[in-house]
Amino acid sequence: MKVSELSRRTGVQVPLIKHYLREGLLPPGRATASNQAEYGEDHVHRLRFIRTLIGTRGLSTGATKGILEAITAEQEDLHQVFGIVLGVRPAANEEDADDEPPAEAPERTGPGDARRLIAEMGWEVSRGNPAAHTLAEVLTALAGLGSDIDWHSLLPYARLADGMADVDMQQMSGERSLLAQAERAVLVSVLLEPALLALRRLAQEDKSARHFGSDGSGVSDDGAHLADSAD
Amino acid sequence: MKVSELSRRTGVQVPLIKHYLREGLLPPGRATASNQAEYGEDHVHRLRFIRTLIGTRGLSTGATKGILEAITAEQEDLHQVFGIVLGVRPAANEEDADDEPPAEAPERTGPGDARRLIAEMGWEVSRGNPAAHTLAEVLTALAGLGSDIDWHSLLPYARLADGMADVDMQQMSGERSLLAQAERAVLVSVLLEPALLALRRLAQEDKSARHFGSDGSGVSDDGAHLADSAD
Structure with a gap:
């Protein structure tokens, strides 16, 4: 499939796919013309995996690449x-949130x-x-x-x-x-x-x-709790 | 105590203490002169707590302030x-690590x-x-x-x-x-x-x-494991 189809299948924008290709997170496709390549199911699977690590887990591109390389090598x-x-x-x-070293x-x-x-x-x-x-x-x-x-x-x-x-x-x-x-x-x-x-x-x-809940003051007024207490 | 003593007691640099005072994470001290204030044990305790939330837990200044306000108010x-x-x-x-919305x-x-x-x-x-x-x-x-x-x-x-x-x-x-x-x-x-x-x-x-460990190849060569296997 072409990169546009890869993008459609995975929901990942083409520029971001190209970024992952440049950074080596995604292996290159099979070249079919000077500026075109053909991608396979492996790419779909790998791309979803990358998006999961980065999107859900909050990993950086570098950390994600490290994991992918580890999986392949070891x-x-x-x-x-x-x-x-x-x-x-x-x-x-990795990148400490606020300021200063731990005091x-x-x-x-x-x-x-x-x-x-x-x-x-x-x-x-x-x-x-x-x-x-x-x-x-x-x-x-x-x-x-x-x-x-x-x-x-x-x-x-x-x-x-x-x-x-x-x-x-x-x-x-x-x-x-x-x-x-x-x-x-x-x-x-x-x-x-x-x-x-x-x-x-x-x-x-x-x-x-x-x-610790008190007699209802701890529960917001959405009526979602079936009270059976009576005090 | 003066701000310099507060800094010494907590290991937090004076400019950072002033930052927390400005941002309202730390309540002001008791003013003793136009540009001086006196701090107490409450400040020592509060400051350590702030550093813990920010340093160990990776919370932002804003999130930390929210927690402190919640504790005080509720x-x-x-x-x-x-x-x-x-x-x-x-x-x-809070601040999504890499790029793009979740795909x-x-x-x-x-x-x-x-x-x-x-x-x-x-x-x-x-x-x-x-x-x-x-x-x-x-x-x-x-x-x-x-x-x-x-x-x-x-x-x-x-x-x-x-x-x-x-x-x-x-x-x-x-x-x-x-x-x-x-x-x-x-x-x-x-x-x-x-x-x-x-x-x-x-x-x-x-x-x-x-x-999953194989016959020792999974253990690095630091000799830290007392092998009783003999294969």
Whole structure:
């Protein structure tokens, strides 16, 4: 198909397709004339995948290219691909949102506590896993705020996260080609993240209403709740 | 204390403190001279909290101000504060990372499927909860990629997320002042998010090695693993 048809099939504008071709995110089509090329189903699939990583997940063009290259190069070893995917930091961290480097770090308890939590869970993880740094950063921030939420408080969350990783591994089984498996590793590990946070936030709203909701003043006036309380 | 002392105590540079004062994130100090003011422990605490939201969580100045105002204004009703916190979208979504609006949406299955999942879980959530939109977006993206991961596949995750929200509510108990409770709601719901994703990624690496790791080729040569295999 021509690039115009590729654009129609995927909903991606032609100039953006050409941008991805120039940046090497999309492999070139088969040249049919000096300034024309023919594209196939692989391109449709790849383009949708690119748009998902960039659009839904907020990844930069560079991070997306890194993932695509990893999938192509390392497809013989799914654990390797998983490692590369896990090494990709979310876009929010890439370019730090506001200003300045992170300020205070009063008693660098974070890294040690992160290691203690990992050890307590019996997880074997490489030193380079950026998630350990993220965990340490949050623990340091909590300590800096004088909060009593420490690594012990995170253990119940860690057990539930461990359960989520079990589900992740089940999601990975039953795939055929190695490339399909690798793509699925990206979907499951990266693309699901906002959905998992969203599920927790939905559950939080539900539980917050039960725990802290007052006699209706906490519920806006859309009449959407069937009150059976009478106080 | 003077602004220089406030800076020393918190590790935040004086020009940045003045920026937060101008933007109204930090309440003004008590004026002692035409161009001098006296700050208290409240300012130290507030400033650390601001740096945490901005630095660790990647929130913009505007989003941070919104949360602080919500805490101050709505502190009588913790469920209300929770609602406001849950309504704050993470910074990654605020300013969309790359280019263009989200591309294809072939068969808007997402919103309906998100509602089905929420109903199946028995969660009572308001229509305005942005997490429902996030969930729908991810489901739509998965369908657009031809993935067989659908709302049924997310049910095991939803049950674990429900467990996380239970832990969240336990974390909320035992606090004293309403302002402290409100701040804790922010810590628990917003600040913990990157830590929860990090915990899942750590568990993923551990389990990925067990499920997919080959005979050691998946482990880099840092000798950090005590091999008891002999093949």
